[in-house]
Amino acid sequence: MINIVNKQDCCGCTACVQRCPKQCISLQGDEEGFLYPKVNVDDCIECGLCEKVCPVIHPYEKRIPLHTFAAINNDEEIRMQSSSGGVFTLIAEKVIDDGGVVFGARFDEKWQVVLDYTETKDGLAAFRGSKYVQARIEDTYKQCEKFLKEERKVLYSGTPCQISGLKHFLRKEYDNLLTVDFVCHGVPSPKAWRKYLSELTSKEFVQQISMRAKNRGWKDFSFKVDYDKDKSALSFISLATDNAYMKAFLSDLILRPSCHSCVAKECSSNSDITIADFWGIWEVNPAFYDDKGTSVVLIHNQKLEAFFKNLNLRYSKTSYEDVVKYNSALVRSSRPHKYRKLFWTEFEETKSFSKLVSKHTFPRGLQAIKYVIKIILKKIVGGGKINALSLPSRINKQEINSIYFREKRNSWKNYEVIIELKIISNN
Numbered sequence: 001m002i003n004i005v006n007k008q009d010c011c012g013c014t015a016c017v018q019r020c021p022k023q024c025i026s027l028q029g030d031e032e033g034f035l036y037p038k039v040n041v042d043d044c045i046e047c048g049l050c051e052k053v054c055p056v057i058h059p060y061e062k063r064i065p066l067h068t069f070a071a072i073n074n075d076e077e078i079r080m081q082s083s084s085g086g087v088f089t090l091i092a093e094k095v096i097d098d099g100g101v102v103f104g105a106r107f108d109e110k111w112q113v114v115l116d117y118t119e120t121k122d123g124l125a126a127f128r129g130s131k132y133v134q135a136r137i138e139d140t141y142k143q144c145e146k147f148l149k150e151e152r153k154v155l156y157s158g159t160p161c162q163i164s165g166l167k168h169f170l171r172k173e174y175d176n177l178l179t180v181d182f183v184c185h186g187v188p189s190p191k192a193w194r195k196y197l198s199e200l201t202s203k204e205f206v207q208q209i210s211m212r213a214k215n216r217g218w219k220d221f222s223f224k225v226d227y228d229k230d231k232s233a234l235s236f237i238s239l240a241t242d243n244a245y246m247k248a249f250l251s252d253l254i255l256r257p258s259c260h261s262c263v264a265k266e267c268s269s270n271s272d273i274t275i276a277d278f279w280g281i282w283e284v285n286p287a288f289y290d291d292k293g294t295s296v297v298l299i300h301n302q303k304l305e306a307f308f309k310n311l312n313l314r315y316s317k318t319s320y321e322d323v324v325k326y327n328s329a330l331v332r333s334s335r336p337h338k339y340r341k342l343f344w345t346e347f348e349e350t351k352s353f354s355k356l357v358s359k360h361t362f363p364r365g366l367q368a369i370k371y372v373i374k375i376i377l378k379k380i381v382g383g384g385k386i387n388a389l390s391l392p393s394r395i396n397k398q399e400i401n402s403i404y405f406r407e408k409r410n411s412w413k414n415y416e417v418i419i420e421l422k423i424i425s426n427n
Helices: 015-019 076-081 087-097 122-127 140-149 160-170 190-202 244-250 257-261 304-309 320-326 340-347 353-361 366-381
Strands: 025-029 035-039 067-073 101-107 113-118 154-157 177-182 224-228 233-239 273-277 295-299 313-317 395-405 416-426
Touching (some): 015 140, 015 160, 067 087, 067 304, 087 122, 087 154, 101 122, 101 140, 113 122, 190 244, 190 395, 295 304, 295 320, 340 353
Antiparallel strands (some): 025 035, 067 313, 101 113
């Protein structure tokens, strides 16, 4: 039976939970907020299915894609709503046009991330854009299998380990299944995300939030606070380097332990298509770089080359080597942060998530000197943060009205988030 001794040996795909014939495996959260399977030994019949469907115990072979493309959705509106070049939406729309079902990640009512499905094009909007939190898979593997057995076309999208988990769960190939994963840096802790949002909505004076936007150029570094008195809402944009949650994510403080020894790197998830930002496109193919987002598309299934080329997009063939050169997460796992263990030791007792992140990510030694010089230069050149006096004098209560990870109006290269807070009462 499944018995997780080393947490690096569980990616949280839940294939074991959903495949268990006795339903005697449950998920339990640990001190970092990640879910792990726990077997009720009294009900277990020791059939071994939980181990047979585990993608960590039985990883797929590493692969080199059959075809590699740079691609851009011709629909500019959809492209701007997407993290990169908007290719996922084109693939998903085609599946729905054929009467199919599309699985993807969305926010739930509490702004946590879950995997869900839609049968309509309107439902795809919730799946667009990056969401830097480990998603709850729920029973979507079972739902996917049900649709497949009904002979409906299914597109299932997720992280490489989630796709690998699905393929192991199904234990057979389906001609009506299309799987799409993406180049993954790692999945952050839902517990860290909850704490961050809790602090955000409880502060008397609202602080900044960030992740990525594109309207002033991919390379621009921006900070913006808007207050709309008529709508009683505050919107915040700032750089990921100023945002505590994104800083923790990008510095590998809050990733799942398995992300530091990922078994699904080098296209070994067994997906049909892999998509991602085409970092380095400005060097590889400047004609496909306009600072609005370009996708890299790796095709692993020969049957899908014609399918891809018939979509409403601009595309150009490129080399896998160029993709790897600028997208190292495709082949290498993230290294754990030097102070990761200490960070989580102090997590429960901290009064401020933001301060704890700053404490363990603040530059040291030569990095600190470079950081100070950079700050001084920025002040000499000009700019700076908006004055807090321009905000309402006091905010008694706030709720999150919307969240957009990597909203692109400020630039494709800026990892930013826009979060709108609805003011419930204001003096």
